Amino acid sequence: MKPSTLSYISKLLDNKGLKTINEDALKKFIAEEDIEEKVASILKTQDIIMDKWIIRSRIIDFQNQSIRISNGTVNTNYNYAFTPHFFSEKHITQFEFSDIDDLGLSFNKETNSIEGVPKKSGTFKLIILFKVAGESESTDFNRKEISFVINPDPKSLWKDIPSDKEAIFWKEDDKSSSGKLQEKSIIVSSKRGRSHKNVGSFRDDDFSFKSFENTGWSIVAVSDGAGSAPFSRKGSEIACDETVKYFEETILANKELESFENKINSFSETKEELLLEEAKIEAKKTMYKAVIHVHEKLQEIASNTFQENPNLFEGLNEINCIEHFHSTLVFSAFKKFEIGYVFLSFGVGDCPIGIVNKEQTSSSLLNWLDVGEFGGGTRFITQRDIFHSKERPMSSRFSIHVQNDFSYLFLMSDGVYDPKFEVEANLEKTNKWVDFIEDLKGNNEDNTTIDFDKPIEEVEEKLNTWMDFWSKGNHDDRTLAIIY
Amino acid sequence: MRRLPVYFLLDTSGSMFGEPIEALNNALSGMITTLRSDAQASETLWISIITFDKEVKEIMPLTDLPSFQLPEITCPQSGPTFTGKALDFLYDKLQTDIRKSTSEQKGDWKPLLFLFTDGKPSDIQQYKEAIPKIKSINFGTIVGCAAGHKADDEKLKELTDTVVHLQTADSNTLKQFFMWVSDTIEQGNKSMGVSETIALPPPPSEDIIVI
Numbered sequence: 001m002k003p004s005t006l007s008y009i010s011k012l013l014d015n016k017g018l019k020t021i022n023e024d025a026l027k028k029f030i031a032e033e034d035i036e037e038k039v040a041s042i043l044k045t046q047d048i049i050m051d052k053w054i055i056r057s058r059i060i061d062f063q064n065q066s067i068r069i070s071n072g073t074v075n076t077n078y079n080y081a082f083t084p085h086f087f088s089e090k091h092i093t094q095f096e097f098s099d100i101d102d103l104g105l106s107f108n109k110e111t112n113s114i115e116g117v118p119k120k121s122g123t124f125k126l127i128i129l130f131k132v133a134g135e136s137e138s139t140d141f142n143r144k145e146i147s148f149v150i151n152p153d154p155k156s157l158w159k160d161i162p163s164d165k166e167a168i169f170w171k172e173d174d175k176s177s178s179g180k181l182q183e184k185s186i187i188v189s190s191k192r193g194r195s196h197k198n199v200g201s202f203r204d205d206d207f208s209f210k211s212f213e214n215t216g217w218s219i220v221a222v223s224d225g226a227g228s229a230p231f232s233r234k235g236s237e238i239a240c241d242e243t244v245k246y247f248e249e250t251i252l253a254n255k256e257l258e259s260f261e262n263k264i265n266s267f268s269e270t271k272e273e274l275l276l277e278e279a280k281i282e283a284k285k286t287m288y289k290a291v292i293h294v295h296e297k298l299q300e301i302a303s304n305t306f307q308e309n310p311n312l313f314e315g316l317n318e319i320n321c322i323e324h325f326h327s328t329l330v331f332s333a334f335k336k337f338e339i340g341y342v343f344l345s346f347g348v349g350d351c352p353i354g355i356v357n358k359e360q361t362s363s364s365l366l367n368w369l370d371v372g373e374f375g376g377g378t379r380f381i382t383q384r385d386i387f388h389s390k391e392r393p394m395s396s397r398f399s400i401h402v403q404n405d406f407s408y409l410f411l412m413s414d415g416v417y418d419p420k421f422e423v424e425a426n427l428e429k430t431n432k433w434v435d436f437i438e439d440l441k442g443n444n445e446d447n448t449t450i451d452f453d454k455p456i457e458e459v460e461e462k463l464n465t466w467m468d469f470w471s472k473g474n475h476d477d478r479t480l481a482i483i484y
Numbered sequence: 485m486r487r488l489p490v491y492f493l494l495d496t497s498g499s500m501f502g503e504p505i506e507a508l509n510n511a512l513s514g515m516i517t518t519l520r521s522d523a524q525a526s527e528t529l530w531i532s533i534i535t536f537d538k539e540v541k542e543i544m545p546l547t548d549l550p551s552f553q554l555p556e557i558t559c560p561q562s563g564p565t566f567t568g569k570a571l572d573f574l575y576d577k578l579q580t581d582i583r584k585s586t587s588e589q590k591g592d593w594k595p596l597l598f599l600f601t602d603g604k605p606s607d608i609q610q611y612k613e614a615i616p617k618i619k620s621i622n623f624g625t626i627v628g629c630a631a632g633h634k635a636d637d638e639k640l641k642e643l644t645d646t647v648v649h650l651q652t653a654d655s656n657t658l659k660q661f662f663m664w665v666s667d668t669i670e671q672g673n674k675s676m677g678v679s680e681t682i683a684l685p686p687p688p689s690e691d692i693i694v695i
Contacts, residue, residue, distance in 0.1 A: 068553055071550055071551055071552070071553065121520075121521070123517065147553075151526065151549075151550045152521050154523065154527055159523075194523070198524070371591075418486075422590060423588055423589055424587040425587040472485060473485035473487075473528050475523075475527070
């Protein structure tokens with residue numbers, strides 16, 4: 001007699017609350033009633049039940065387990081790797097992801113990962129068909145569902161709606177230009193940003209430039225209209241045009257820079273620092289007048305528009321209606337002297353003016369940027385308080401820079417600076433400017449190459465193509481002026 | 485890249501148990517789906533979900549929309565509404581979450597806050613003290629949402645001028661409300677720039693009243 005039979009029967013009786021009489025009587029009972037065989041059968045049945053339960057609990061455990069896999073994006077490589085023993089440690093012997101090929105995905109058994117390039121967006125249920133250890137070949141597969149999100153391709157979400165040509169102050173969605181600035185060349189491209197294309201609104205950026213053969217001066221201006229100001233497209237246009245106009249019709253026409261130029265010329269002979277300092281003060285004074293003029297012109301046009309169409313300015317009055325025209329402004333006027341190129345620059349807002357020397361070994365930022373604690377905290381030429389700010393004195397917005405020669409001079413709106421330089425500090429780094437030049441020359445995702453040795457119209461066209469680079473989260477208008 | 489951080493503070497106190505919490509889950513899920521297909525939101529939006537009942541839990545830390553996975557929101561069968569505690573928690577969270585502009589990093593856009601409640605704060609004192617702290621943060625907008633007849637509009641008014649009252653917290657109303665929230669967020673995306681506050685889109689139906 002097996003000892004297990006005896007112990008099974010005693011436990012059974014014990015569980016039922018019956019006293020075992022004595023072991024011998026029990027042994028006799030077992031022998032005479034064929035108990036041994038019956039107990040063996042019971043134990044076997046119990047084992048079968050246990051095995052079945054173990055299998056079932058493995059299935060339930062896996063089905064109840066929360067599995068989160070990372071989200072995918074249409075047209076972007078997807079890879080989600082499970083840990084190497086993810087399935088085996090859950091006693092899963094066979095499994096497959098059903099129907100994931102419809103989504104453009106497959107399961108790689110080698111790497112234990114879901115991979116591929118998702119084809120359609122949405123929230124899907126991924127179905128895992130699986131078997132656990134102990135299940136026979138003939139049983140059906142078990143199912144588990146995992147929630148899976150595929151984001152749309154961000155590029156596909158953007159619409160391209162033309163702006164309304166009938167609207168007040170309409171202007172071209174994209175504009176570019178090129179020309180000679182004395183012995184240098186200039187190409188400029190200004191393009192409507194994705195955020196504006198998406199809703200059919202206007203390009204708020206603008207630019208203007210002119211060269212004055214008889215005086216040797218050239219001037220380039222770039223302005224970025226505030227996205228939230230309804231007529232900033234006009235504001236930026238006026239800001240640029242009036243800068244150039246004032247420079248031509250007042251500053252140059254009245255020879256207001258004559259004394260400055262004389263001092264610069266004397267300085268190049270005498271190297272008397274005092275002369276240079278005096279010259280700088282004079283230049284600032286002259287530029288200050290230009291900036292005041294631009295502000296006043298903007299105020300005048302805003303007030304006129306207000307008088308003609310007060311209904312366009314809800315909540316504003318004849319004075320603060322200029323808020324609808326909020327725009328930044330940077331400009332740089334330059335001329336070649338004996339001591340080299342002299343740049344008179346001004347900036348309000350967050351458009352940088354950068355210059356790189358001939359050898360491309362050093363760069364300078366010719367203005368400082370207005371950046372707030374939070375995004376969008378910039379300043380505008382349309383804001384009266386910039387003229388008497390204590391924290392950011394007006395005089396500090398002007399700079400006079402002297403440089404022997406240069407390879408490139410750039411003026412750009414934040415639509416270019418944000419994606420290409422990211423932060424202000426990078427504008428101070430020569431290597432970032434060199435990278436930027438390399439980017440223009442072809443070191444970019446789209447392999448767009450600007451060959452600056454080609455005829456200027458071709459260079460301008462290439463710049464227009466280059467301007468379309470994709471950058472996540474950067475969908476502002478882009479304006480870039482390159483003087484080379 | 486500049487982020488637009490959006491915070492949801494959701495009341496999960498006892499009164500939300502049952503149908504309301506289910507409606508909330510559905511409405512949130514609908515909102516996330518809508519936002520995923522918005523061009524700007526898909527690139528700039530970061531979302532955080534904080535629930536409050538007698539406990540405050542950050543059930544989803546600030547996450548970019550493409551990676552965002554909406555967790556199921558649950559609530560106890562009964563218990564208080566610690567709105568003040570939730571605001572304090574949020575205040576601390578913002579100190580570390582929000583990136584400010586420096587010369588080395590791009591600052592975030594002004595964050596948005598949506599506070600959803602179907603009752604009134606159980607911790608009045610803490611709530612009162614938390615309000616000036618929250619106001620000191622430069623939010624692009626704070627929207628208080630009072631759902632159902634037990635919700636206290638006046639208490640929310642102390643926190644923000646923008647209080648939205650939902651007549652009921654049923655599935656349809658919540659769905660409409662969160663659609664409106666996604667419109668507001670999209671608006672927030674568009675008005676990044678000088679505007680001090682975000683212009684709110686018109687409410688979707690008479691069940692939703694902007695007070």
